[in-house]
Amino acid sequence: MNGRVRKTTRRFVICEPWEVVVVPFPFTDTAGTKRRPALVLSETDFNRSGATVLAMITTSTHVPWSGDVEIRDLGAAGLKASCTVRFKIFTLDNRLILRRIGCLSDADLGRVAAEMRWCFGASLLPKETE
Helix, strand or coil: CCCCCCCCCCCCCCCCCCEEEEEEEECCCCCCEEEEEEEECCCHHHHCCCEEEEEEEEECCCCCCCCCEEECCHHHHCCCCCEEEEEEEEEEEHHHCCEEEEECCHHHHHHHHHHHHHHHCHHHCCCCCC
């Protein structure tokens, strides 16, 4: 090989809270991954640090968990099939976020935020401003 060796770096996405993104989810029983939607929970300033906190989005055909929130406005979220936000929360390196596909509608956002307050306790989340 002639010339300089170029270093390549993968660009990364800085997400806004409540955006729906596509990320590689690992299988629990194999070494492979599958592209799945996820909901951004962390604030933009945190996401600029190089990682993003996400919640799993799953199809509604799975057995429901306590705290699951159905996404009703699929178009706004960029989803094609009936889906649910599940509070299976994880932090992912921004370089692994493949793309943005949508954002929760105000109604869906309100229901997810209400479940988060119920799940984590109001003391862990900021009080709503008037």
